[in-house]
Amino acid sequence: MDAQIAERLNNHLASKGLRRTRQREVIVDTVFSSDEHFNAEELLDRVRAVDRTVSRATVYRTLTLMVECGLLRHVDLGREQTYYDPNFLDKPQHNHLICIDCDRVVEFEDEHVALLNDCITRRLGFRPQMQSMRIEAHCDELGRNGTCRFKTERAAR
Amino acid sequence: MDAQIAERLNNHLASKGLRRTRQREVIVDTVFSSDEHFNAEELLDRVRAVDRTVSRATVYRTLTLMVECGLLRHVDLGREQTYYDPNFLDKPQHNHLICIDCDRVVEFEDEHVALLNDCITRRLGFRPQMQSMRIEAHCDELGRNGTCRFKTERAAR
């Protein structure tokens, strides 16, 4: 487990009087073994491939902990389940474009989004914290193949 | 029912070979009797205050129809149920700021958001369709009163 991740996790557990356990370590390691977005059930499958005894409840509980301590973020992909984004630690902020035609998710960086966010937030009398911009757009390649469905891409800058 | 709304609904029903029914009219009227965001269960309550025989299934089915024909939009308020926004027909595009402290939702208009959206979308090689910017921010008036919870405000321009 990456040192920065371990530290953040440890701090959070300590501050709440919680313990480091084998299950929590397996789950955190599994989360960061990929940078794809995922939902709880997908993660459960991945975790169980490593340790089949880990329960569904523990996965859900650990996800909550990870969001609390900033190791994960919810990401709005316009689907009904809750999706998580493990791919933002130590990286510039990114946002997501979702293709209406093929469901691809493209991560993109654009510094103007954050600037605009701060400007609008202050104008409305609030203190900036976080923004997310979700773009829905067409690639006009309807059903071009089955494999891009739900796949994430990262845009070159 | 507003003429523009009726026309759009009729066109959609006709194009799918569907019928205008008492239930669908009650539901559509109820949706537009307020400009608040709502979820399906809240709408069901409001509809049943008018006509207690309307079923949950019909409400869900009619919401789907209304989204299909552009009378409603999903809105991402960061809650787990699906929320709908009835407040965008014939109006400039707006986006939402959600207060982390008191859960208020502030609708705001800003023309730069749409410009930025188009610019980013084209840069990534997609054809623009729709964008939503969700801002989460602090009002620093934690729990200042119970009444602002989940209430929507509209920002002056």
Next chain:
DNA sequence: AAATCATTGGAAAACAATATCAAACGTGAG
């Protein structure tokens, strides 16, 4: 070793949303 408290897995519950289906309804043809 005992007391205390966190943690776990599994089952059950809660919840939103969808699917199923027989009965009721509306429409157009005759």
Next chain:
DNA sequence: CTCACGTTTGATATTGTTTTCCAATGATTT
């Protein structure tokens, strides 16, 4: 008007996600 047909409905069952419950287990402190 009546019939035949397809649509619509409400009720219920079902699905799928997420949360809660609980007794058993495990870790830590004294």
